[in-house]
Amino acid sequence: MSIQGGPTGLQERALGPDLARGFMLLFIALANSHYFVGGDRFFGGFPSDGSPLDRGVGLLIATFVDARAFPMFGVLFGYGVAQIVRRQRAAGNDWWPIRKLLWRRSLVLIVLGFLHAMLLYIGDILAAYGVLLFLGVWALRWKDRWLLIVAALALILIALPSDDSLAAAAEGPDPSMLPPTFLGQFADRIVVQPFIAGLGWIGFVTPFLIGLWAGRRRILERPAEHLTLLRTTALVGVTIAIAGALPLSLVVGGVLTRPGDHALTILGPLHDATGVFGGLGYAALLVLIARRVGDRPMTRAIAAVGQRSLTCYLSQSVVWAVVFTPYLLDLSDTLTATRTALLATATWLATVLLADRMRRAGYRGPFELLIRRITYQPRRTAATRSRNSGSLA
Template sequence: MSIQGGPTGLSERALGPDLARGFMLLFIALANSHYFVYGDRIFGGFPTDGSAVDRAVGMVISTFVDGRAFPMFGVLFGYGVAQIVRRQREAGNDWWPIRKLLWRRSLVLVVLGFLHAMLLYIGDILAAYGVLLFLGVWALRWKDRWLFIVAAFVLVLTALPSDGSLATSSDAADPAMLPPTFLGQFADRIVAQPYIAGLGWIGFVTPFLIGLWAGRRRILERPAEHLTLLRTTALIGLTVAVAGALPVSLVVGGVLAPPSDQAGNILGPLHDATGVLGGFGYAALIVLIARRLSDRQSTVTLAIAAVGQRSLTCYLCQSVVWAVVFTPYLLDLSRTLTVATTALLAVATWLATVVLADRMRRANYRGPFELLIRRVTYRTAATRSRSSGSLA
């Protein structure tokens, strides 16, 4: 039994959203790690001078992962907010206390995101989520049509051509990403992080609003009632995402020559905008799979769902690996590892978090960061916070 108006207890959780979060953390590991690989020429975040295997792996990641995993988390983030609101309303709480609760949650995300960016990984998304939640509380009472109108408007804006959005680069490694010294990383990152947090949330607006709408209808929790919608979303979303990614991924794979700057200004936003639909498609597909597995949950299924329940802790664990492996004043392997071997590292890192999360599940222990964020959000003692936890 969960606390009245508090987080959902494990026994009350639906498998689909947790399984989606857990599996997508593999994609996030693949999406983040290749940006650390050094190359004389970089296109779309991938070195263009690697081996045939590296180019093939890069093509697969560019097609199915980059710009597709994070939008799905945006959907689940909005969905989770809708769940919080529903529980608070069912507990009899008014809108103003609910807003204050969500603002406390946003503050925790911003602070955690800042520390994460300063100490581990400048590509942090937690602070951007925090800013999005701080602003997004005003959308909680919007009618459905306004959620769709604003979501579509922002999606169209992100699809418009943008100068310098996709180009081949020969610049040296970004010191904010790969700081040469421990003290120097703070000087470089303190400048970059506010821009990332202050602007990064814009790319999550569309999936967040659609997630709010889906959460109102409990679509991911009750897939049997929405099979046609989920199947259509999975088919169309993933088809559009793959088609929209091909112009970039074929270049990454060495099949096509790099486009002109003018063409890149079109293809980059196209890759990202179609990736948002891919995020919807992945969420729908994994929930459909979870529905098939719900009556016969294996150890593997439960372990991956445990990652989803502790997605914040597992996400931060990934960053610890990136910091140790790639930071120049630590192992400094950005020039040693390739796209292919870094992908193997990403898979191994994710598998390690699966094992870790499963051990916590068996011990009936929420991740430490899940406990922290809920303690601040709900102002509950640690012993009462042993309930669900995730990035959403």
């Protein structure tokens, strides 16, 4: 059993959210893989040349994965925060200690994210989520309607026309992504990382707040009580995500010609904003699948990835660093979009095997243990001092 008010024990976790987190890491691996491919590129970092197979793979990723995986991460992240709050309140803790606990957790994510970006992968999202959590603790006591109103306003903000799509269409891998030297890597990334961490969280406000709202109702943990909502969310969310992606994904796939710059400033934000609906839809769909399939060896193995999502996420970056960094294997100009997608899938499958081995051994994972120890240790230390002083008295 887990300690009162501490992290959720492995045997107490619901299958649905963990299965969703596990599949989410496959989507994240696929979403990151094409950024390393050399050559000219189009919207979202997709290569603008390549074989028909490469273009087809790009079409699938742009339609079903790109800007859809990370919103699902945001939903599950907010949901997990709501779980922590619920356990802390059930243990009798007041709001201020809960905020401090979550601030410790956010600082761990920010520090880990900084090290991750400096050493392995500049496209880190941990630090951005750490900043989001640091600010998001003030939303914990908001009424439901304010969570949803602010979530809607944030979604409107990211849907506004933006020139970011033009930059994404024009730039290939730069020195911060593929550093030519080990020492130069730090000089390039130290300039870029603060902007990613300081601004990247804005795009995840909507799924985070909706995750908080869903977590209050335990929707993903108790799907039988929310079947209509989950089915509607899965159908509507995935449909909107596909429809919003097609104007650009068909260009990535070579079916349509590249639109003009003005159209890109509209279609790019549309692609990202509809991806939020996709993140919600995927989370609901995977929970429904977990309910239907049940506790089987494969679902347990994938859920084990979700239970160790931080360790598995960082493991992916080790592969990216070794395979693509110029002073290591330097395969950026060798691997195509198809091969990098296969590499991403193989990497995820390797983490499934690794996580399942840890599950069988009853081991959480090194980075999960680290973040829990730092998050909860001050409370345990204070409780120990209190017990000791009481016994001495």
